[in-house]
Amino acid sequence: MVGQRPDEAPQAHEGPDVPPGEVGASRRGQDAAADNSGRVDHNVRWDELDASQQDNNDIVPLTRAEAEQIFGAQVSRPSRVTPFRVVAAQVVLSLVATLAWWLFYKPPGSAALSAFLGGAICWFPGALFAARLKQLSRAGTVFNWMLGEAFKMGATIAMFVAIAFWYHDVQWIPLLVTYLIALKTYWIALAWR
Numbered sequence: 001m002v003g004q005r006p007d008e009a010p011q012a013h014e015g016p017d018v019p020p021g022e023v024g025a026s027r028r029g030q031d032a033a034a035d036n037s038g039r040v041d042h043n044v045r046w047d048e049l050d051a052s053q054q055d056n057n058d059i060v061p062l063t064r065a066e067a068e069q070i071f072g073a074q075v076s077r078p079s080r081v082t083p084f085r086v087v088a089a090q091v092v093l094s095l096v097a098t099l100a101w102w103l104f105y106k107p108p109g110s111a112a113l114s115a116f117l118g119g120a121i122c123w124f125p126g127a128l129f130a131a132r133l134k135q136l137s138r139a140g141t142v143f144n145w146m147l148g149e150a151f152k153m154g155a156t157i158a159m160f161v162a163i164a165f166w167y168h169d170v171q172w173i174p175l176l177v178t179y180l181i182a183l184k185t186y187w188i189a190l191a192w193r
Contacts, residue, residue: 081189083130087123089189090182094119097178111174117163118175122182125155 067075097119102112129152136144163170 083126083133086185086189087127087130090119090123090126090185093185094123094178094182097174097181101174101178105171105174110169111171114167114171115174115178117159117167117170118178119182121156121159121163121175122179122185124159125152128152128155 062070064076094116098112098116101115102108105111129148132144132148132151136148163175
């Protein structure tokens, strides 16, 4: 073993989570958890490990000075990326893609409209979600966030279905490509922050 003196005998070790001094306690827990068929219930062992981990909870959060020393001075600066800025970037990219489909696709009319609808499928539910976040900024809970995300996904699916049923001249390639371009705006915004 690495770091072991030659005159020391190797100690039995139960695994990566059990220190060598606790081998006997863990072995007793396994013996108590063995059923009549001789199998070992490993959940008892995990419960023992969880209990021992909770006893020595030594996690200390960083102070502002320590965080600035590690991550730099910009760690405490508020982000410039807001939900409304992301939606605005999605609208701009959708319009640019719509113009590109108008210029380079034949026939241009239905392709450009399909491209605009594809972008709208992305940014319209995002705008509704951003408005909901602004409205609930004081009472923002995880449940409200999840409810907003569920509404956003439902609105996206409903818009895809509505376009498929009511717009018979839809061009799927421009629609889906523009939707994906607008959807990837989140990554561009995160890289730009």
